[in-house]
Amino acid sequence: MAELCDTIEAIMETITPEPTTDARSDRPAAAERSSVYRSLWRKLDAALSAAEDAADLTASLDAMLRILLKDFRQELGFVAGRLYERVEDEHYVLRRWLGDNPPDKLGYAVPITYAAVQQLLERGIIIMKESDPGF
Structure with a gap:
């Protein structure tokens, strides 16, 4: 029986993980x-x-x-932000623009079928980059 305990202790000693400084430094x-x-x-x-x-x-x-x-x-x-107003159920009209690369004019309309508008309607908010699909 003493041999069995010695064997178990030896196994436990060999599988005890070594504390690493990498885990602590993270x-x-x-x-x-x-x-x-x-x-x-x-x-x-x-x-x-x-x-x-x-x-x-x-x-x-x-x-x-x-x-x-x-x-x-x-x-x-x-870098920029836009505020649109929904006009009837047909389109959104750009009312405010702040930040870089302003549009040519305020007041242009975006159809409700535009992919970004559809995402907005589904999620309630949308944050996009120019490189995102559907921008």
């Missing part, structure tokens, strides 16, 4: 990233909450878009 970096993300989301939430108090929906959305582009451009990677 923890501070991950914790730091997590802290940075939490801080960003707290600032973002506070900034956008202030914009929600605007008199109407269009003013609120305009204020939020300005905040995102002015204060969080680097962190979120936003």
Whole structure:
């Protein structure tokens, strides 16, 4: 019986994983990233909450878009934003544009059948890059 215990202990010793410094060194970096993300989301939430108090929906959305582009451009990677108004059930009309590469004019219409509009209707919000399919 003593031999069996010696054998089990020997096996356990050989399969005990060695603690690695790599796993430990990742923890501070991950914790730091997590802290940075939490801080960003707290600032973002506070900034956008202030914009929600605007008199109407269009003013609120305009204020939020300005905040995102002015204060969080680097962190979120936003370069421009658009606000469209739905006109009947046929199309959306561009009412506001903020950021880089402005359009030729405000007021152009986008048909409701446009792929990006369909995604917007399904999801409620859309964030796209020019390289995304359906842009």
